[in-house]
Amino acid sequence: MKNFTVFEKLGEGSFSTVLRVKRQSDQQEYAMKKVRMGQLKEKEKENSLNEIRILASISHPNIIAYKEAFYDEQSQSLCVVMEYADQGDLQQMIQQHIHQKQFIQEIEIWKMIYQVAIALRTLHQMKILHRDLKSANVFLHQGNYKLGDMNVSKVAKKDLVYTQTGTPYYASPEVWRDQPYDAKSDIWSLGCVAYEMAALKPPFRAQNMEGLYKKVQRGLYERIPPKFSGELMTVIGLCLQVQSKQRPTCAQLLSNPILLRNARQFIIESRVSQQTQSSQAGSNVLLQTIKLPKNLKQLKEKLPKSKYLMENVNKSYDQTQANSSFLPKISNPKEIRPNFSVPPVKSDRYQQQQLQQNSLHEERSKSIVNSVQLLEMERIRQQKLLEKQQNLKISIIHQNAIPYINSSSSQIQNLYANKQRNVRDSSKQYVEAPKPIWWG
Numbered sequence: 001m002k003n004f005t006v007f008e009k010l011g012e013g014s015f016s017t018v019l020r021v022k023r024q025s026d027q028q029e030y031a032m033k034k035v036r037m038g039q040l041k042e043k044e045k046e047n048s049l050n051e052i053r054i055l056a057s058i059s060h061p062n063i064i065a066y067k068e069a070f071y072d073e074q075s076q077s078l079c080v081v082m083e084y085a086d087q088g089d090l091q092q093m094i095q096q097h098i099h100q101k102q103f104i105q106e107i108e109i110w111k112m113i114y115q116v117a118i119a120l121r122t123l124h125q126m127k128i129l130h131r132d133l134k135s136a137n138v139f140l141h142q143g144n145y146k147l148g149d150m151n152v153s154k155v156a157k158k159d160l161v162y163t164q165t166g167t168p169y170y171a172s173p174e175v176w177r178d179q180p181y182d183a184k185s186d187i188w189s190l191g192c193v194a195y196e197m198a199a200l201k202p203p204f205r206a207q208n209m210e211g212l213y214k215k216v217q218r219g220l221y222e223r224i225p226p227k228f229s230g231e232l233m234t235v236i237g238l239c240l241q242v243q244s245k246q247r248p249t250c251a252q253l254l255s256n257p258i259l260l261r262n263a264r265q266f267i268i269e270s271r272v273s274q275q276t277q278s279s280q281a282g283s284n285v286l287l288q289t290i291k292l293p294k295n296l297k298q299l300k301e302k303l304p305k306s307k308y309l310m311e312n313v314n315k316s317y318d319q320t321q322a323n324s325s326f327l328p329k330i331s332n333p334k335e336i337r338p339n340f341s342v343p344p345v346k347s348d349r350y351q352q353q354q355l356q357q358n359s360l361h362e363e364r365s366k367s368i369v370n371s372v373q374l375l376e377m378e379r380i381r382q383q384k385l386l387e388k389q390q391n392l393k394i395s396i397i398h399q400n401a402i403p404y405i406n407s408s409s410s411q412i413q414n415l416y417a418n419k420q421r422n423v424r425d426s427s428k429q430y431v432e433a434p435k436p437i438w439w440g
Helices: 042-057 090-100 106-125 184-199 209-218 230-239 250-254 257-262 264-281 296-302 308-315 317-322 346-404 409-428
Strands: 004-012 016-023 028-036 066-072 077-083 138-141 144-147
Touching (some): 004 028, 042 066, 066 296, 090 138, 090 184, 106 184, 106 250, 230 250, 230 257
Antiparallel strands (some): 004 016, 016 028, 066 077, 138 144
16 A cells, blocks of 8 residues: 555445555556455455456456555455546436436437447456446446446356346346346346436336336336437337347347447447557456465465556557558658558558448438438329329319209209200200111
8 A cells, every 4th residue: 555645535335445546656546446354254255356356357448447456454455456437437427417407418328338338248258247237337437438346247157147136226137036147137237227327217216126126027117208319219128128038149239230320430449449458468368266365465476467567558559559660761851752652550441441331331321311202202292193183073073063052952953954955955966867768
Protein backbone atom coordinates (compact mmCIF):
# COMPACT_ATOMS: atom_id res chain seq x y z
CA MET A 1 0.00 0.00 0.00
CA LYS A 2 3.00 2.30 0.32
CA ASN A 3 3.13 2.69 -3.45
CA PHE A 4 -0.45 4.01 -3.62
CA THR A 5 -2.18 7.23 -2.60
CA VAL A 6 -5.86 6.85 -1.71
CA PHE A 7 -8.16 9.56 -3.13
CA GLU A 8 -11.71 8.47 -2.33
CA LYS A 9 -14.00 5.54 -1.63
CA LEU A 10 -15.91 4.41 -4.73
CA GLY A 11 -18.05 1.74 -3.08
CA GLU A 12 -18.30 -0.60 -0.13
CA GLY A 13 -19.74 -4.06 0.44
CA SER A 14 -20.07 -6.39 3.40
CA PHE A 15 -16.45 -7.52 3.33
CA SER A 16 -14.79 -5.33 0.70
CA THR A 17 -14.12 -1.70 -0.21
CA VAL A 18 -13.33 -0.18 -3.62
CA LEU A 19 -10.99 2.84 -3.62
CA ARG A 20 -9.74 5.28 -6.24
CA VAL A 21 -5.98 5.38 -5.89
CA LYS A 22 -2.92 6.78 -7.63
CA ARG A 23 0.18 4.67 -8.14
CA GLN A 24 3.33 6.58 -7.31
CA SER A 25 5.47 4.75 -9.87
CA ASP A 26 3.59 5.94 -12.96
CA GLN A 27 1.25 8.63 -11.50
CA GLN A 28 -1.76 6.83 -13.01
CA GLU A 29 -5.16 6.38 -11.35
CA TYR A 30 -6.55 2.90 -10.67
CA ALA A 31 -9.39 1.21 -8.81
CA MET A 32 -8.30 -0.89 -5.84
CA LYS A 33 -10.57 -3.51 -4.29
CA LYS A 34 -9.63 -4.40 -0.71
CA VAL A 35 -11.13 -7.66 0.55
CA ARG A 36 -10.96 -8.27 4.29
CA MET A 37 -9.93 -11.93 4.16
CA GLY A 38 -10.05 -12.47 7.94
CA GLN A 39 -13.85 -12.00 7.97
CA LEU A 40 -14.58 -14.35 5.05
CA LYS A 41 -15.55 -18.00 4.97
CA GLU A 42 -13.53 -20.48 2.97
CA LYS A 43 -15.89 -20.37 -0.01
CA GLU A 44 -15.85 -16.56 -0.08
CA LYS A 45 -12.06 -16.55 0.03
CA GLU A 46 -11.99 -18.93 -2.93
CA ASN A 47 -14.37 -16.62 -4.84
CA SER A 48 -12.00 -13.69 -4.29
CA LEU A 49 -9.05 -15.68 -5.62
CA ASN A 50 -11.18 -16.93 -8.50
CA GLU A 51 -11.95 -13.33 -9.51
CA ILE A 52 -8.22 -12.55 -9.64
CA ARG A 53 -7.60 -15.69 -11.69
CA ILE A 54 -10.26 -14.78 -14.29
CA LEU A 55 -9.30 -11.10 -14.51
CA ALA A 56 -5.62 -11.91 -14.95
CA SER A 57 -6.46 -14.44 -17.70
CA ILE A 58 -8.32 -11.97 -19.91
CA SER A 59 -7.15 -9.01 -21.95
CA HIS A 60 -10.09 -7.39 -23.74
CA PRO A 61 -10.98 -3.72 -24.41
CA ASN A 62 -14.51 -4.21 -23.03
CA ILE A 63 -13.53 -5.99 -19.80
CA ILE A 64 -12.06 -4.15 -16.80
CA ALA A 65 -8.33 -4.85 -16.97
CA TYR A 66 -6.33 -6.53 -14.22
CA LYS A 67 -3.15 -4.72 -13.08
CA GLU A 68 -1.88 -6.26 -9.86
CA ALA A 69 -2.84 -8.27 -6.78
CA PHE A 70 -1.07 -8.43 -3.40
CA TYR A 71 -1.77 -9.24 0.22
CA ASP A 72 -1.54 -6.35 2.69
CA GLU A 73 -0.48 -7.80 6.03
CA GLN A 74 -1.19 -4.63 7.96
CA SER A 75 -4.92 -4.60 7.15
CA GLN A 76 -5.09 -8.37 6.45
CA SER A 77 -6.71 -7.57 3.12
CA LEU A 78 -6.34 -8.98 -0.35
CA CYS A 79 -5.83 -5.97 -2.67
CA VAL A 80 -6.73 -6.16 -6.35
CA VAL A 81 -5.66 -3.23 -8.55
CA MET A 82 -7.77 -2.81 -11.68
CA GLU A 83 -8.43 -0.35 -14.46
CA TYR A 84 -10.31 2.74 -13.24
CA ALA A 85 -13.57 3.60 -15.03
CA ASP A 86 -13.61 7.40 -15.13
CA GLN A 87 -17.37 7.66 -15.82
CA GLY A 88 -18.67 5.34 -13.11
CA ASP A 89 -21.08 2.49 -13.74
CA LEU A 90 -24.29 2.11 -15.72
CA GLN A 91 -26.49 2.12 -12.64
CA GLN A 92 -25.25 5.61 -11.74
CA MET A 93 -25.94 6.74 -15.31
CA ILE A 94 -29.52 5.42 -15.12
CA GLN A 95 -30.08 7.15 -11.78
CA GLN A 96 -28.87 10.45 -13.24
CA HIS A 97 -31.37 10.20 -16.11
CA ILE A 98 -34.17 9.35 -13.67
CA HIS A 99 -33.30 12.44 -11.64
CA GLN A 100 -33.16 14.59 -14.80
CA LYS A 101 -36.38 12.96 -16.14
CA GLN A 102 -34.71 12.21 -19.46
CA PHE A 103 -34.41 9.02 -21.47
CA ILE A 104 -31.05 7.60 -22.52
CA GLN A 105 -30.36 7.96 -26.23
CA GLU A 106 -31.12 4.80 -28.21
CA ILE A 107 -27.70 4.81 -29.86
CA GLU A 108 -26.12 4.40 -26.40
CA ILE A 109 -28.26 1.32 -25.74
CA TRP A 110 -27.14 -0.26 -29.03
CA LYS A 111 -23.53 0.54 -28.11
CA MET A 112 -23.89 -1.10 -24.70
CA ILE A 113 -25.52 -4.23 -26.17
CA TYR A 114 -22.78 -4.65 -28.76
CA GLN A 115 -19.80 -3.98 -26.50
CA VAL A 116 -21.05 -6.09 -23.58
CA ALA A 117 -21.98 -8.90 -26.00
CA ILE A 118 -18.42 -9.08 -27.39
CA ALA A 119 -17.10 -9.07 -23.81
CA LEU A 120 -19.43 -11.96 -22.93
CA ARG A 121 -18.37 -13.80 -26.07
CA THR A 122 -14.76 -13.70 -24.89
CA LEU A 123 -15.77 -15.09 -21.50
CA HIS A 124 -17.99 -17.80 -22.99
CA GLN A 125 -15.25 -18.89 -25.41
CA MET A 126 -13.14 -19.58 -22.32
CA LYS A 127 -16.08 -21.49 -20.72
CA ILE A 128 -16.54 -18.68 -18.16
CA LEU A 129 -20.01 -17.55 -17.08
CA HIS A 130 -20.29 -14.10 -15.54
CA ARG A 131 -23.41 -15.03 -13.50
CA ASP A 132 -23.99 -11.53 -12.08
CA LEU A 133 -24.46 -9.25 -15.08
CA LYS A 134 -26.39 -6.15 -13.98
CA SER A 135 -26.26 -2.40 -14.51
CA ALA A 136 -23.99 -1.91 -11.47
CA ASN A 137 -21.40 -4.26 -13.02
CA VAL A 138 -21.23 -2.48 -16.40
CA PHE A 139 -18.72 0.37 -16.26
CA LEU A 140 -18.10 3.38 -18.50
CA HIS A 141 -14.59 4.46 -19.41
CA GLN A 142 -13.80 7.07 -22.06
CA GLY A 143 -17.22 6.58 -23.66
CA ASN A 144 -16.99 2.77 -23.86
CA TYR A 145 -18.79 0.08 -21.87
CA LYS A 146 -16.73 -2.44 -19.89
CA LEU A 147 -17.79 -5.56 -18.02
CA GLY A 148 -16.49 -5.95 -14.48
CA ASP A 149 -16.92 -7.60 -11.07
CA MET A 150 -16.07 -11.26 -11.69
CA ASN A 151 -16.48 -12.19 -8.02
CA VAL A 152 -19.08 -14.90 -8.66
CA SER A 153 -17.98 -15.82 -12.19
CA LYS A 154 -17.46 -19.52 -12.70
CA VAL A 155 -15.77 -21.85 -15.15
CA ALA A 156 -18.29 -24.29 -16.64
CA LYS A 157 -16.45 -27.60 -16.99
CA LYS A 158 -19.27 -29.30 -18.94
CA ASP A 159 -20.93 -26.14 -20.32
CA LEU A 160 -23.40 -26.26 -17.41
CA VAL A 161 -23.35 -24.71 -13.93
CA TYR A 162 -25.41 -25.96 -11.01
CA THR A 163 -24.75 -23.47 -8.19
CA GLN A 164 -27.33 -20.68 -7.96
CA THR A 165 -26.23 -17.06 -7.66
CA GLY A 166 -26.87 -13.61 -9.10
CA THR A 167 -29.19 -10.65 -8.49
CA PRO A 168 -32.93 -11.58 -8.51
CA TYR A 169 -34.02 -8.77 -10.89
CA TYR A 170 -31.56 -10.00 -13.54
CA ALA A 171 -31.60 -13.77 -12.84
CA SER A 172 -32.83 -16.04 -15.63
CA PRO A 173 -35.88 -18.34 -15.25
CA GLU A 174 -33.68 -21.46 -15.05
CA VAL A 175 -31.67 -19.91 -12.19
CA TRP A 176 -34.93 -19.14 -10.37
CA ARG A 177 -36.00 -22.78 -10.82
CA ASP A 178 -32.69 -24.05 -9.35
CA GLN A 179 -31.96 -25.86 -12.61
CA PRO A 180 -28.62 -26.25 -14.40
CA TYR A 181 -27.88 -23.30 -16.67
CA ASP A 182 -25.39 -22.30 -19.32
CA ALA A 183 -24.04 -19.19 -21.06
CA LYS A 184 -27.53 -18.20 -22.23
CA SER A 185 -28.30 -17.19 -18.67
CA ASP A 186 -25.92 -14.25 -19.22
CA ILE A 187 -27.86 -13.37 -22.41
CA TRP A 188 -31.05 -13.06 -20.32
CA SER A 189 -29.25 -10.69 -17.94
CA LEU A 190 -28.00 -8.63 -20.90
CA GLY A 191 -31.61 -8.26 -22.07
CA CYS A 192 -32.61 -7.07 -18.59
CA VAL A 193 -29.83 -4.45 -18.58
CA ALA A 194 -30.78 -3.21 -22.07
CA TYR A 195 -34.44 -2.96 -21.03
CA GLU A 196 -33.46 -1.03 -17.90
CA MET A 197 -31.48 1.47 -19.99
CA ALA A 198 -34.53 2.14 -22.16
CA ALA A 199 -37.30 2.13 -19.54
CA LEU A 200 -35.11 3.37 -16.61
CA LYS A 201 -36.44 0.43 -14.57
CA PRO A 202 -35.94 -3.36 -14.63
CA PRO A 203 -38.32 -5.40 -16.81
CA PHE A 204 -39.56 -7.59 -13.96
CA ARG A 205 -40.75 -5.95 -10.73
CA ALA A 206 -42.97 -7.14 -7.88
CA GLN A 207 -43.70 -6.41 -4.24
CA ASN A 208 -42.27 -9.73 -3.06
CA MET A 209 -40.05 -12.57 -4.26
CA GLU A 210 -42.98 -14.86 -5.04
CA GLY A 211 -44.55 -12.27 -7.35
CA LEU A 212 -41.18 -11.63 -9.02
CA TYR A 213 -40.72 -15.38 -9.54
CA LYS A 214 -44.09 -15.70 -11.30
CA LYS A 215 -43.42 -12.76 -13.63
CA VAL A 216 -39.99 -14.06 -14.59
CA GLN A 217 -41.32 -17.57 -15.28
CA ARG A 218 -44.07 -16.20 -17.52
CA GLY A 219 -41.83 -13.63 -19.18
CA LEU A 220 -44.32 -10.83 -18.48
CA TYR A 221 -42.96 -7.31 -18.95
CA GLU A 222 -44.22 -4.02 -20.36
CA ARG A 223 -43.13 -2.68 -23.72
CA ILE A 224 -40.32 -0.13 -23.66
CA PRO A 225 -41.42 3.52 -24.13
CA PRO A 226 -42.68 4.33 -27.67
CA LYS A 227 -39.77 6.77 -28.06
CA PHE A 228 -37.58 3.77 -28.93
CA SER A 229 -37.70 1.76 -32.15
CA GLY A 230 -39.39 -1.56 -32.67
CA GLU A 231 -36.00 -3.05 -33.64
CA LEU A 232 -34.64 -2.38 -30.15
CA MET A 233 -37.67 -4.08 -28.64
CA THR A 234 -37.11 -7.04 -30.97
CA VAL A 235 -33.50 -7.56 -29.84
CA ILE A 236 -34.46 -7.20 -26.17
CA GLY A 237 -37.27 -9.71 -26.73
CA LEU A 238 -34.79 -12.21 -28.23
CA CYS A 239 -32.69 -12.03 -25.06
CA LEU A 240 -35.72 -12.32 -22.74
CA GLN A 241 -37.03 -15.63 -24.08
CA VAL A 242 -38.21 -17.79 -21.16
CA GLN A 243 -36.91 -20.96 -22.83
CA SER A 244 -33.11 -20.76 -22.90
CA LYS A 245 -32.93 -22.72 -26.18
CA GLN A 246 -34.79 -19.90 -27.92
CA ARG A 247 -32.28 -17.26 -26.80
CA PRO A 248 -29.36 -16.48 -29.13
CA THR A 249 -25.75 -17.16 -28.26
CA CYS A 250 -23.32 -14.25 -28.21
CA ALA A 251 -22.13 -15.16 -31.71
CA GLN A 252 -25.71 -15.30 -33.03
CA LEU A 253 -26.59 -12.01 -31.36
CA LEU A 254 -23.51 -10.26 -32.77
CA SER A 255 -24.35 -11.51 -36.28
CA ASN A 256 -27.98 -10.38 -36.07
CA PRO A 257 -28.67 -7.95 -38.97
CA ILE A 258 -30.66 -5.61 -36.71
CA LEU A 259 -27.77 -5.25 -34.26
CA LEU A 260 -25.19 -4.92 -37.04
CA ARG A 261 -27.21 -2.17 -38.71
CA ASN A 262 -27.75 -0.12 -35.55
CA ALA A 263 -24.26 -0.63 -34.07
CA ARG A 264 -22.41 -0.22 -37.37
CA GLN A 265 -20.36 2.79 -36.26
CA PHE A 266 -18.99 0.95 -33.21
CA ILE A 267 -18.06 -2.30 -34.97
CA ILE A 268 -14.96 -1.03 -36.79
CA GLU A 269 -13.68 0.77 -33.68
CA SER A 270 -14.15 -2.34 -31.53
CA ARG A 271 -12.49 -4.68 -34.03
CA VAL A 272 -9.48 -2.41 -34.49
CA SER A 273 -9.04 -2.04 -30.71
CA GLN A 274 -9.35 -5.81 -30.28
CA GLN A 275 -6.70 -6.42 -32.96
CA THR A 276 -4.42 -3.88 -31.31
CA GLN A 277 -4.79 -5.38 -27.86
CA SER A 278 -4.64 -9.01 -28.98
CA SER A 279 -1.46 -8.35 -31.00
CA GLN A 280 0.18 -6.95 -27.89
CA ALA A 281 -1.22 -9.32 -25.26
CA GLY A 282 -1.53 -12.58 -27.18
CA SER A 283 -4.44 -14.99 -26.91
CA ASN A 284 -6.46 -15.29 -23.70
CA VAL A 285 -5.51 -18.39 -21.73
CA LEU A 286 -7.24 -19.32 -18.50
CA LEU A 287 -4.74 -19.46 -15.65
CA GLN A 288 -4.60 -22.35 -13.22
CA THR A 289 -6.75 -22.30 -10.11
CA ILE A 290 -5.17 -20.30 -7.27
CA LYS A 291 -5.15 -22.58 -4.26
CA LEU A 292 -5.82 -20.95 -0.91
CA PRO A 293 -2.84 -21.47 1.43
CA LYS A 294 -3.32 -22.01 5.14
CA ASN A 295 -1.10 -19.04 5.85
CA LEU A 296 -2.34 -16.01 3.88
CA LYS A 297 1.15 -14.51 3.93
CA GLN A 298 2.10 -17.13 1.35
CA LEU A 299 -0.38 -15.70 -1.18
CA LYS A 300 2.30 -13.47 -2.65
CA GLU A 301 3.94 -16.44 -4.37
CA LYS A 302 0.64 -17.72 -5.83
CA LEU A 303 -0.88 -14.49 -7.18
CA PRO A 304 -0.51 -13.61 -10.91
CA LYS A 305 2.16 -11.19 -12.05
CA SER A 306 1.41 -7.51 -12.50
CA LYS A 307 0.35 -6.16 -15.91
CA TYR A 308 1.18 -2.46 -15.69
CA LEU A 309 3.63 -2.71 -18.57
CA MET A 310 0.90 -3.84 -20.95
CA GLU A 311 -1.02 -0.60 -20.50
CA ASN A 312 2.02 1.50 -21.39
CA VAL A 313 2.59 -0.64 -24.48
CA ASN A 314 -1.02 -0.22 -25.60
CA LYS A 315 -0.93 3.56 -25.06
CA SER A 316 2.15 3.95 -27.23
CA TYR A 317 0.99 1.47 -29.87
CA ASP A 318 -0.55 4.07 -32.19
CA GLN A 319 2.54 6.26 -31.99
CA THR A 320 4.78 3.25 -32.65
CA GLN A 321 2.72 2.32 -35.71
CA ALA A 322 2.96 5.88 -37.01
CA ASN A 323 6.75 5.91 -36.60
CA SER A 324 7.27 2.34 -37.86
CA SER A 325 8.92 1.32 -41.12
CA PHE A 326 5.75 1.39 -43.22
CA LEU A 327 7.00 4.65 -44.79
CA PRO A 328 10.23 4.64 -46.83
CA LYS A 329 13.20 6.50 -45.43
CA ILE A 330 14.22 9.27 -47.81
CA SER A 331 17.55 10.94 -47.28
CA ASN A 332 17.54 12.94 -50.52
CA PRO A 333 14.39 14.90 -51.57
CA LYS A 334 15.22 14.09 -55.23
CA GLU A 335 14.42 10.46 -54.52
CA ILE A 336 10.72 11.29 -54.15
CA ARG A 337 8.91 9.86 -57.18
CA PRO A 338 5.63 11.26 -58.52
CA ASN A 339 2.47 9.22 -57.91
CA PHE A 340 4.28 7.23 -55.26
CA SER A 341 1.82 5.15 -53.22
CA VAL A 342 2.59 4.00 -49.69
CA PRO A 343 1.00 0.73 -48.58
CA PRO A 344 -1.65 1.47 -45.94
CA VAL A 345 -1.47 0.25 -42.36
CA LYS A 346 -3.33 -2.99 -41.77
CA SER A 347 -6.00 -1.31 -39.67
CA ASP A 348 -6.54 1.33 -42.40
CA ARG A 349 -6.95 -1.39 -45.02
CA TYR A 350 -9.42 -3.13 -42.79
CA GLN A 351 -11.36 0.10 -42.36
CA GLN A 352 -11.41 0.58 -46.14
CA GLN A 353 -12.84 -2.90 -46.62
CA GLN A 354 -15.47 -2.20 -44.03
CA LEU A 355 -16.37 1.10 -45.70
CA GLN A 356 -16.73 -0.70 -49.05
CA GLN A 357 -18.98 -3.31 -47.46
CA ASN A 358 -21.02 -0.58 -45.81
CA SER A 359 -21.39 1.27 -49.13
CA LEU A 360 -22.57 -1.96 -50.80
CA HIS A 361 -25.02 -2.46 -47.98
CA GLU A 362 -26.30 1.10 -48.40
CA GLU A 363 -26.70 0.63 -52.17
CA ARG A 364 -28.69 -2.56 -51.61
CA SER A 365 -30.81 -0.80 -49.06
CA LYS A 366 -31.47 2.06 -51.50
CA SER A 367 -32.45 -0.39 -54.25
CA ILE A 368 -34.84 -2.13 -51.88
CA VAL A 369 -36.34 1.23 -50.89
CA ASN A 370 -36.75 2.19 -54.56
CA SER A 371 -38.47 -1.12 -55.32
CA VAL A 372 -40.82 -0.62 -52.41
CA GLN A 373 -41.61 2.91 -53.60
CA LEU A 374 -42.35 1.66 -57.15
CA LEU A 375 -44.65 -1.02 -55.79
CA GLU A 376 -46.42 1.56 -53.66
CA MET A 377 -46.87 3.88 -56.67
CA GLU A 378 -48.29 1.01 -58.75
CA ARG A 379 -50.67 0.12 -55.94
CA ILE A 380 -51.91 3.74 -55.75
CA ARG A 381 -52.36 3.85 -59.55
CA GLN A 382 -54.39 0.63 -59.54
CA GLN A 383 -56.51 1.94 -56.68
CA LYS A 384 -57.25 5.20 -58.54
CA LEU A 385 -58.16 3.25 -61.69
CA LEU A 386 -60.55 1.09 -59.70
CA GLU A 387 -62.14 4.18 -58.18
CA LYS A 388 -62.65 5.67 -61.64
CA GLN A 389 -64.36 2.49 -62.85
CA GLN A 390 -66.65 2.47 -59.84
CA ASN A 391 -67.52 6.16 -60.35
CA LEU A 392 -68.33 5.46 -64.03
CA LYS A 393 -70.70 2.64 -63.08
CA ILE A 394 -72.41 4.85 -60.53
CA SER A 395 -72.84 7.67 -63.08
CA ILE A 396 -74.44 5.28 -65.63
CA ILE A 397 -76.83 3.93 -63.01
CA HIS A 398 -77.64 7.49 -61.95
CA GLN A 399 -78.42 8.58 -65.53
CA ASN A 400 -80.84 5.67 -66.03
CA ALA A 401 -82.57 6.49 -62.76
CA ILE A 402 -83.05 10.25 -63.43
CA PRO A 403 -86.63 9.96 -64.92
CA TYR A 404 -87.83 8.11 -61.85
CA ILE A 405 -86.61 10.57 -59.24
CA ASN A 406 -89.34 12.45 -57.31
CA SER A 407 -92.15 10.47 -59.09
CA SER A 408 -95.09 8.57 -57.67
CA SER A 409 -95.62 4.87 -58.29
CA SER A 410 -98.30 5.43 -60.97
CA GLN A 411 -96.09 7.96 -62.73
CA ILE A 412 -93.17 5.55 -62.63
CA GLN A 413 -95.37 2.84 -64.19
CA ASN A 414 -96.48 5.22 -66.99
CA LEU A 415 -92.89 6.28 -67.63
CA TYR A 416 -91.79 2.68 -67.77
CA ALA A 417 -94.68 1.78 -70.14
CA ASN A 418 -93.83 4.70 -72.45
CA LYS A 419 -90.19 3.62 -72.46
CA GLN A 420 -91.13 0.08 -73.43
CA ARG A 421 -93.49 1.38 -76.15
CA ASN A 422 -90.71 3.57 -77.60
CA VAL A 423 -88.43 0.54 -77.68
CA ARG A 424 -91.03 -1.47 -79.64
CA ASP A 425 -91.68 1.41 -82.05
CA SER A 426 -88.00 1.82 -82.73
CA SER A 427 -87.74 -1.89 -83.47
CA LYS A 428 -90.69 -1.68 -85.92
CA GLN A 429 -88.92 1.04 -87.91
CA TYR A 430 -86.34 -1.47 -88.97
CA VAL A 431 -88.76 -4.32 -89.92
CA GLU A 432 -88.17 -5.56 -93.43
CA ALA A 433 -90.79 -4.32 -95.96
CA PRO A 434 -93.12 -6.95 -97.59
CA LYS A 435 -91.85 -8.24 -100.89
CA PRO A 436 -93.88 -7.34 -104.00
CA ILE A 437 -95.91 -10.01 -105.83
CA TRP A 438 -93.63 -9.91 -108.83
CA TRP A 439 -90.63 -10.68 -106.66
CA GLY A 440 -88.99 -13.70 -108.15
